[in-house]
Amino acid sequence: IFWFNYRHVANTLSVYRSVKRLGIPDSHIVLMLADDMACNYRNPKPATVFSHKNMELNVYGDDVEVDYRGYEVTVENFLRVLTGRLPPSTPRSKRLLSDDRSNILIYLTGHGGNGFLKFQDSEEISNMELADAFEQMWQKRRYNELLFIIDTCQGASMYERFYSPNLMALASSQVGEDSLSVSHTFFTCLFQFKVCPQSQCVSTPGHRTDLFQRDPGSVLITDFFGSVRKVEITKDTINLTSPVEPPIKRSGSGDIQIESLTYVDQLPVAEIIHQKPKQKDWHPPDGFILGLWTLILLVFFQTYGIKHLKHIF
Amino acid sequence: MPEKQRGRYAALAIAAVVIVVGIPLWWKTTETYRAWLPFSEISELDSLQLQLSVDIEVVFSRGTLTPEQQKKFPLSHVNEKEHQVDAKTGLRYKYETRYRTATIMEEDALNQPTAAEADLSLHMLSESSCGSVVVYVIPESSTLLPEVRFRAFVYFYILKSLLKLIMLIPAVYFQDVKVYVGQRRTALLRSPPFKTSWNLKEVLSNLDVEVEQVVSTMSFGHQDIVAALSNRVRMTKVTKESMADSMRAIKSSPGYEITFSLLNPDPKSHSLHWDIEGAVQSYIQPLLNKLAPIANFSVDSQILYYAVLGVNPRFDNSVSAYTLSADSLSHVINPVEARLGSNAASSNPVLNFLLYVPDAHHSPLFIRDHSKREVPSNAFHSPRWGGIMVYNVNEMYGPEAERPVDININMAKVMGVFLAQLRLMLGVQHTHPPTGFVLQSPGSAGLADWELDRLLWSRSVENIATASTTITSLAQLLDQIGNIVINDNIAQQVSSAVTSLQSAVAELEAGNLAFALQYSREAILASERAFFDPSLLHLLYFPDDQKFAIYIPLFLPMCVPIVLSLLKIVSEAKKRRADKQAKSD
Numbered sequence: 001i002f003w004f005n006y007r008h009v010a011n012t013l014s015v016y017r018s019v020k021r022l023g024i025p026d027s028h029i030v031l032m033l034a035d036d037m038a039c040n041y042r043n044p045k046p047a048t049v050f051s052h053k054n055m056e057l058n059v060y061g062d063d064v065e066v067d068y069r070g071y072e073v074t075v076e077n078f079l080r081v082l083t084g085r086l087p088p089s090t091p092r093s094k095r096l097l098s099d100d101r102s103n104i105l106i107y108l109t110g111h112g113g114n115g116f117l118k119f120q121d122s123e124e125i126s127n128m129e130l131a132d133a134f135e136q137m138w139q140k141r142r143y144n145e146l147l148f149i150i151d152t153c154q155g156a157s158m159y160e161r162f163y164s165p166n167l168m169a170l171a172s173s174q175v176g177e178d179s180l181s182v183s184h185t186f187f188t189c190l191f192q193f194k195v196c197p198q199s200q201c202v203s204t205p206g207h208r209t210d211l212f213q214r215d216p217g218s219v220l221i222t223d224f225f226g227s228v229r230k231v232e233i234t235k236d237t238i239n240l241t242s243p244v245e246p247p248i249k250r251s252g253s254g255d256i257q258i259e260s261l262t263y264v265d266q267l268p269v270a271e272i273i274h275q276k277p278k279q280k281d282w283h284p285p286d287g288f289i290l291g292l293w294t295l296i297l298l299v300f301f302q303t304y305g306i307k308h309l310k311h312i313f
Numbered sequence: 314m315p316e317k318q319r320g321r322y323a324a325l326a327i328a329a330v331v332i333v334v335g336i337p338l339w340w341k342t343t344e345t346y347r348a349w350l351p352f353s354e355i356s357e358l359d360s361l362q363l364q365l366s367v368d369i370e371v372v373f374s375r376g377t378l379t380p381e382q383q384k385k386f387p388l389s390h391v392n393e394k395e396h397q398v399d400a401k402t403g404l405r406y407k408y409e410t411r412y413r414t415a416t417i418m419e420e421d422a423l424n425q426p427t428a429a430e431a432d433l434s435l436h437m438l439s440e441s442s443c444g445s446v447v448v449y450v451i452p453e454s455s456t457l458l459p460e461v462r463f464r465a466f467v468y469f470y471i472l473k474s475l476l477k478l479i480m481l482i483p484a485v486y487f488q489d490v491k492v493y494v495g496q497r498r499t500a501l502l503r504s505p506p507f508k509t510s511w512n513l514k515e516v517l518s519n520l521d522v523e524v525e526q527v528v529s530t531m532s533f534g535h536q537d538i539v540a541a542l543s544n545r546v547r548m549t550k551v552t553k554e555s556m557a558d559s560m561r562a563i564k565s566s567p568g569y570e571i572t573f574s575l576l577n578p579d580p581k582s583h584s585l586h587w588d589i590e591g592a593v594q595s596y597i598q599p600l601l602n603k604l605a606p607i608a609n610f611s612v613d614s615q616i617l618y619y620a621v622l623g624v625n626p627r628f629d630n631s632v633s634a635y636t637l638s639a640d641s642l643s644h645v646i647n648p649v650e651a652r653l654g655s656n657a658a659s660s661n662p663v664l665n666f667l668l669y670v671p672d673a674h675h676s677p678l679f680i681r682d683h684s685k686r687e688v689p690s691n692a693f694h695s696p697r698w699g700g701i702m703v704y705n706v707n708e709m710y711g712p713e714a715e716r717p718v719d720i721n722i723n724m725a726k727v728m729g730v731f732l733a734q735l736r737l738m739l740g741v742q743h744t745h746p747p748t749g750f751v752l753q754s755p756g757s758a759g760l761a762d763w764e765l766d767r768l769l770w771s772r773s774v775e776n777i778a779t780a781s782t783t784i785t786s787l788a789q790l791l792d793q794i795g796n797i798v799i800n801d802n803i804a805q806q807v808s809s810a811v812t813s814l815q816s817a818v819a820e821l822e823a824g825n826l827a828f829a830l831q832y833s834r835e836a837i838l839a840s841e842r843a844f845f846d847p848s849l850l851h852l853l854y855f856p857d858d859q860k861f862a863i864y865i866p867l868f869l870p871m872c873v874p875i876v877l878s879l880l881k882i883v884s885e886a887k888k889r890r891a892d893k894q895a896k897s898d
Contacts, residue, residue, distance in 0.1 A: 084845050231693050234693055235690070236690075238732045
């Protein structure tokens with residue numbers, strides 16, 4: 001957990017807030033935060049995350065729904081959410097339940113480099129993996145249009161490899177540049193991404209729209225950031241004349257015994273402590289390779305003797 | 314020098330062991346397990362040629378044909394139409410028509426006083442198979458078909474707008490009903506005028522136009538089938554209406570969850586009672602039972618207190634009521650949806666039906682459509698999400714009533730609206746029958762048999778299209794990434810999907826719609842399970858550069874002495890041969 005990544009969490013939460021304000025409900029948002037800034041011991045104001053240093057807007061708030069937190073934010077989980085290959089026990093809130101009419105907005109922020117984005121300081125996602133994941137989403141028609149925004153150093157390299165249709169990408173910096181963005185400066189850049197002068201945004205924003213089918217000029221920001229449902233008036237009704245039948249009585253007349261419901265007995269603590277460790281796949285012990293090599297070398301020298309090495313070399 | 318020779322033999326022996334035993338052992342133990350997949354059959358599935366066969370039976374009752382014309386019966390005729398949708402997808406429609414005369418029992422059935430009763434007694438005689446259409450031709454002078462004027466007035470009022478109605482009344486008033494479409498798969502057609510001098514061929518060609526109209530109403534239409542193929546085919550030219558239709562109906566899924574919610578923002582004034590269990594059982598369950606071949610349905614209900622609409626209604630002085638305009642309706646759904654509970658365990662699509670009883674201060678609340686007119690149903694729906702109905706209760710009690718007022722909600726009225734919305738959500742297409750057609754109302758089941766057939770046609774085609782694209786893209790993925798492990802269960806799912814797909818296409822060709830749908834459902838289930846298996850993440854398997862990085866420090870130090878010693882042996886052997894050559898010279 002690194003404190004200097006505070007701004008990334010603040011950026012992500014600002015985007016989350018904007019998207020919610022424009023109408024998208026939590027059931028349609030998958031929020032992944034790698035660090036818990038709000039409850040970090042270094043946070044001078046616990047349970048809050050601010051997007052600006054004059055602390056005017058607490059972007060953490062009361063109704064934040066974080067779906068993947070801390071160590072759950074991994075490249076594997078991210079790709080699983082995108083492609084839908086989650087284990088059957090995953091709840092709805094952790095899934096991307098989109099269909100062919102959904103417009104998807106993906107906002108990534110963090111540290112990155114040429115062709116990759118860092119996850120959790122020890123993992124990376126490469127631009128090729130991302131492009132392959134989008135292609136699989138396209139094959140299964142999991143999106144109608146997709147807007148990909150990336151706010152990292154050399155972010156433009158992440159979208160170079162995309163090849164699926166209907167993708168639009170925006171990056172806060174080109175290859176070879178560092179991104180030093182603060183969230184609302186970035187948003188200013190975002191909304192005028194064609195006219196951002198070098199003085200205001202330290203880095204040059206980039207974009208890619210060649211895979212997009214519609215004219216990019218006609219795309220509204222709210223197509224991705226907001227959600228307005230299409231609504232039709234119900235004109236037909238069905239005339240139901242038969243009376244409502246009473247619900248089927250369960251068999252057994254007279255008093256119906258209703259058994260009181262209780263919670264299932266939780267697993268007793270004693271059993272948890274003494275649980276056997278899970279069976280892992282068998283790997284040869286670490287010293288094995290080393291021992292094997294020692295054996296080979298010993299046999300070798302036994303056969304030839306040191307003084308006969310000149311026969312070989 | 315025996316030692317030198319021993320050294321040579323040792324080096325050769327080590328090299329031999331490494332090559333003969335070591336390399337095969339290493340190869341076998343580091344192989345990824347890839348179960349066999351029927352790649353050739355899958356590539357065959359890439360190009361899809363679908364044939365849809367419809368069985369049509371045309372039955373002539375007494376009085377429509379002369380005995381001369383009837384001599385050639387029974388007669389059958391096949392009509393085929395081909396459409397190439399795109400490079401990889403082709404459609405062929407085969408209409409097999411059989412002509413015959415009516416049996417005595419059918420004549421008795423047709424002698425009933427009204428068309429509805431005739432339809433019922435005809436159904437008692439024989440059950441027509443899924444997907445077929447039966448047309449009974451009745452004499453021109455028959456009084457069986459109902460008087461159109463009053464009926465059509467009511468029917469068209471609901472459907473068309475006021476302006477169009479004014480233009481229609483004269484047309485409708487003077488037109489007789491030509492076709493009566495029953496609740497099942499039969500239609501009664503009033504025979505067009507035939508000359509007795511015509512031979513059978515002329516009669517039939519005259520009749521064919523009418524029969525084709527009936528069939529296109531009761532059976533699938535080309536636009537519906539093309540829309541069902543949208544997963545495979547990129548839609549380039551779509552009319553606005555067909556786009557609205559395709560967006561409204563929910564995509565084919567193995568199961569759906571239907572949730573009924575009662576929203577009571579003002580429990581202090583209204584104490585609402587709704588018999589939802591009984592209503593669901595009486596009105597909704599028959600429809601769901603009829604739709605059981607298509608998907609599994611689960612129904613639940615909830616009551617939400619202090620739930621408000623996100624939009625403020627405006628007070629309209631002219632009707633002294635609050636109104637919600639059509640434009641503000643789109644903003645109602647999202648805030649409400651955040652508060653609705655749903656079944657977290659399943660990933661099935663959810664259809665929500667909300668009943669909103671306005672609070673006492675904002676009653677009555679009416680919905681206005683885009684032309685600012687009142688909507689009789691007081692309800693609206695959002696495609697692929699569900700519907701909302703506003704139920705006003707202000708007339709049920711006076712100002713002196715003791716609060717909270719006990720109110721029993723009229724479930725028949727509510728369910729009438731929800732049922733209509735549910736039909737739209739599930740894809741029961743809006744048919745615009747040609748003039749002169751009267752469609753019998755679906756009755757207690759909520760769905761006529763021929764409407765179900767239309768749904769089955771489009772669902773089967775949609776399932777087949779989706780399953781085939783899923784399987785082909787999965788095969789492509791597994792082919793491209795050589796080191797993904799293909800477990801046995803995935804291979805089994807893929808094989809079963811392929812066989813189910815082939816059976817579904819064959820059944821469609823043969824005209825067995827029910828079986829085709831069943832096989833297509835199995836195909837789509839198996840293909841989705843195989844595609845979304847959690848083990849198929851390409852990330853989990855090592856790319857080639859990482860493999861090299863692991864193997865080189867292991868094998869290079871081992872191979873260097875062996876290779877160098879072999880080279881030394883070879884160079885010594887060459888030197889000896891050169892020496893021998895020089896000696897012999």
